[in-house]
Amino acid sequence: MTTLLYAPVALPPAVKAPPPKTPTKVDSLGSRVNRGVGAATVLVGLAACGGGEDASTSAAPKTASLLTPGPSAHPSVADAGRFLTQATLGFNRADLNALRKSTYAAWLENQFLTPRSQSHYDWLIENGYGDNKYINTQSGLDNTIWRKLISSNDPLRQRMVLALSEIFVVSILGINAQWRQFSAANYLDILESNAFGNYRTLLQQITLSPAMGYYLTYRGNAKSNPANGSQPDENYARELMQLFSIGLVKLQNNGNPTLGLDGNPIETYQQSDVSGLARVFTGWDIDTSGLTSPRPPDYQKRPMISVATKYETGSKKFLDTTIAAGTSAIESLNTALDSIFYHPNVPPFISKQLIQRLVTSNPTPGYVARVAAVFSNNGAGVRGDLKAVLQAILLDAEARDASLATAPTYGKVREPMVRFLNWAKAYNATSPSGAWNIGDLSNPATRLGQSPMRSGSVFNFFRPGYVPPGTALAAKNMTGPELQIINESSVAGYINYMTTIVTGRGAGDLTPDYKSLLSIAKNPPGLLAEINQVLAGSQVSEKTLSTIEKLINSMASTTETQLLNRIYAALTLVLASPEFIVQK
Numbered sequence: 355m356t357t358l359l360y361a362p363v364a365l366p367p368a369v370k371a372p373p374p375k376t377p378t379k380v381d382s383l384g385s386r387v388n389r390g391v392g393a394a395t396v397l398v399g400l401a402a403c404g405g406g407e408d409a410s411t412s413a414a415p416k417t418a419s420l421l422t423p424g425p426s427a428h429p430s431v432a433d434a435g436r437f438l439t440q441a442t443l444g445f446n447r448a449d450l451n452a453l454r455k456s457t458y459a460a461w462l463e464n465q466f467l468t469p470r471s472q473s474h475y476d477w478l479i480e481n482g483y484g485d486n487k488y489i490n491t492q493s494g495l496d497n498t499i500w501r502k503l504i505s506s507n508d509p510l511r512q513r514m515v516l517a518l519s520e521i522f523v524v525s526i527l528g529i530n531a532q533w534r535q536f537s538a539a540n541y542l543d544i545l546e547s548n549a550f551g552n553y554r555t556l557l558q559q560i561t562l563s564p565a566m567g568y569y570l571t572y573r574g575n576a577k578s579n580p581a582n583g584s585q586p587d588e589n590y591a592r593e594l595m596q597l598f599s600i601g602l603v604k605l606q607n608n609g610n611p612t613l614g615l616d617g618n619p620i621e622t623y624q625q626s627d628v629s630g631l632a633r634v635f636t637g638w639d640i641d642t643s644g645l646t647s648p649r650p651p652d653y654q655k656r657p658m659i660s661v662a663t664k665y666e667t668g669s670k671k672f673l674d675t676t677i678a679a680g681t682s683a684i685e686s687l688n689t690a691l692d693s694i695f696y697h698p699n700v701p702p703f704i705s706k707q708l709i710q711r712l713v714t715s716n717p718t719p720g721y722v723a724r725v726a727a728v729f730s731n732n733g734a735g736v737r738g739d740l741k742a743v744l745q746a747i748l749l750d751a752e753a754r755d756a757s758l759a760t761a762p763t764y765g766k767v768r769e770p771m772v773r774f775l776n777w778a779k780a781y782n783a784t785s786p787s788g789a790w791n792i793g794d795l796s797n798p799a800t801r802l803g804q805s806p807m808r809s810g811s812v813f814n815f816f817r818p819g820y821v822p823p824g825t826a827l828a829a830k831n832m833t834g835p836e837l838q839i840i841n842e843s844s845v846a847g848y849i850n851y852m853t854t855i856v857t858g859r860g861a862g863d864l865t866p867d868y869k870s871l872l873s874i875a876k877n878p879p880g881l882l883a884e885i886n887q888v889l890a891g892s893q894v895s896e897k898t899l900s901t902i903e904k905l906i907n908s909m910a911s912t913t914e915t916q917l918l919n920r921i922y923a924a925l926t927l928v929l930a931s932p933e934f935i936v937q938k
Contacts, residue, residue, distance in 0.1 A: 428454055433756060435891030437461075439937055440712050441748055442509035443516065443772060444779025447870060447888050449509075458754070462745060465510035466550055473546075474498045474539035475655055481789075483535065484651055492526055495535040499542070499806045501790040504778045504864075514549040514744060515542065516772075516806065517711035521704070522560050522598050525809045528569045536651035538807050541565035543655075553704065553729075553738035554695045557598070561691065562657040564640055566590070570812065573658065577636045577666035586666065591631035593812050595623055595673075600699040607726050608719035609702040622699060623673060630672035634690040637665030637683050660684065673697065695738060701726035705743060707818050713753045715766040716832045721752040765938040767836035769815070770802035770848050771795065773929060774855065780889045781866040791862030798844035801851045815839050849930050856925045868921050875917040878906040878924075885928050894933045902927045 429437065434453045438445040441462075453461055474495075478484065483494035503512055519542065526538045541563050548556040560566050567573030570590040578585050596602060603619035604612040611619035641656040642649060660683035670677040670686060675693040677686050694700070705725040709717045725746045732742035747753060758764055768776070774795070777783075785791070795802040809815050816838035821827060827834045855861050874880045882903055886894045906924055910916040928934055 427457065429458070430454075431887055432892035433754075435887055435893070436756060436759070436938070437748070437754070439776075439891040439893075440753060441465075441513060442779070443503055443513050444776040445509070445888070446780055446782055447884075450888060458749060462510070462748065465508060466741060468508045468511070470508065470511070470546060471502070471506045473543045474502065475536060475543055477501065478536060478539055479651075486648055488535070489532050489648065492535050495526055495538050495807065496793050496805065497790040498539060500792045500864075501785070502542075503775055503806070504783055504790070505785075509779070510744075511546060511549045513712065514740070515545045517708060518545045518549065518556075519807065520711060520809075520814045521707050522556070523809050523812045523814050524560075524563075524565045524569045524807065525811075526807050527810070528812075529565055531564070531568050531654075532649070533651035533654050534568075536654040537563075537565040537568065540655040542807065548740070550741040550744070552736070553700070553740055554691065556740070557691050557695065558688075559657070560598075561590075561594070561635075561687070562638070564654050564656070564658060567638065567640065567658050572635045572638065574639045574661075574664070575632075575636045576664040577633070585629070586632040586636045588628050588632040590635050591672075592628045594694065595627070595631070597812060599694045599703065600697045601703045605699045605702045606719075607698075607702055607723050607730075609706045609717075609722035609726070610719055622697075627672040630670050631690060633666040633668070633670040634672075634677070634686045637661045637663075639664070700738075701729035705729050705747075708743065709747055710766065710818055710833075710835060712747055713766070714764055715835055716763055718752060721750055724750060759938040763830070763832060765936055767834060767840070768935055768937045769804060769836050770839075770844070771804045771806060773848070773935065774802055774852070776889060777852070777855065777925070777929060778864070778866070781868060781871075783864050783866045785863050786865055787863045789863060792864055793862060795851075797847070798839070798841070799847045802848060803839055803844040849926070852929050853922075853926050856929070857922050868918065871921045872914070872917055875920045876911050878903045878920070881906065881920065881924055882928075885924055889925070890928055890931075890934045891937075893938050894928060894931055898931055898933055902931075 431450065431454065434450055435445075437458055438449060438453060442449075472480075477498045478494045481494065481497075488494065503516070506512055522545070524538065524541050526534055529537050531537060541560070544556070544559045544563055548559065564573065570593055572587050572590040575587045575590075576584070600622050602622060604622055606612055614620045637660045638658045639661050640653055641659045642653045643659075645653060662683075665683045667680060669679040670690075672690070673693055675689065677689050681689070702722055705728075706717060706722045709721060709725060725743060728746040729739075729743050730737055732739040736742075752758055794808060795805040796808050797803070804815055816835045818835050819833055820835045820838040821831060822834045822837040825834070825837075827837075855864075856866075858865060871881060871884065874884060879899075882899045886892055886899060902924060905927070906920050909920050909923065911920060
């Protein structure tokens, strides 16, 4: 095992919020078996052919402990590649070499100190998308998202933003408002500003964001009306608990469900809790004060405000918390979010999902418990410190010990859009026009079947507890979340699309730089070794590389065009290989 230097970084001040008297209820999307796409067996079958073992033949990785302080150690090429694969959305040769001369802890510290680049909202304004002709369109959103994910110099933050966007889901498809692209852009800016901050602050800001208000339909939510029998909209109250904080069933600190006397998981909340909490989210609406029609997009970045005539002033009961009648809207909101924040389910529920997004789909209970403990207390008495949680995830021995990654139960399927970003980052893809005109890549038959901020529902592109039916994973009741969006059509669509991308024909004005590969294209072993290290994090086996090498050797190599064809073929085959698709 590589010995690492674990150096804690400066931590945010404590969240000053008193815990409720009796926090209740917990979560368990991870315990659910969501029966979806039967054709997800495609990639499971591929994984068994490409140098990985059958998941049914090996036990889960042994329990590993959090890395303890030790001497400074410079990682090997393979170890550095694994770390950057987990911590970023892709890296180039310079990134890899720089990490090899440093340590993981120093790299993390540098990333935490890196200033944010231009916000999504400001980029849209600067590039003219605030013109009234765009008022009822989505124009500009895809452009700024791809711009940030590909070109920004804070890869850890962008990795975290993408992960958070798949937990606290908002989709442009569900924002039914003018200037929807600015609403979604501001939401991403909120995730970015809180990526290394505190979960409680993040919870407050997403709750009051116009994007969430539109998406989960509580913008303009009115109190009950006895005259017509109407009740407050319960959408946000339900999803706040189910998806963003505590989940469906009570959890132990290691993420496993707590069972009742009947042997079944104990539910975290009842319908009465949903109804009671929904009363808190009455009266909140968009702030358009001082704006005349046609309104500029400014209001889409203003936090929602309370409208007194729509707010329920009566008492509110939920999760063993009671808010007295007459409590103001903002006090009720703060009390509700505090109650949720201190619920014992939040640390394991959020920690496990972040581990799944970054490292492995099936973390051991010990791994989840160690990270959840840091969520509960960062060592300085602070709960919800996402910076400390991120450190704990990436520096845990279960993430860093390469020997654990050899187990077939370890790892995760790379999401299609992450595979695309891995390629773009590896070869310094740029937009010569500055427009980043890549577009919506959601079509599974012709593109990636996935595009940021375009989930089909609040449940994300895939569920964290999805178990692909009829597979070796299902036989062990193990999850494969990303397999929920994989089928015969999407497998072919991905390969076909990446073929056009690699050759520079399929992503607007996105242009890769292959100069580093041209100089070694006459040498297939050297070419493949370079691609394996930089694109695949050294995860493609010698057996697979040898198979690809035979094909590359059969290709002519006299002209630059012929050398480029070799590069295109090598990149496409690595991108299609099971050992690249299944991140270890």
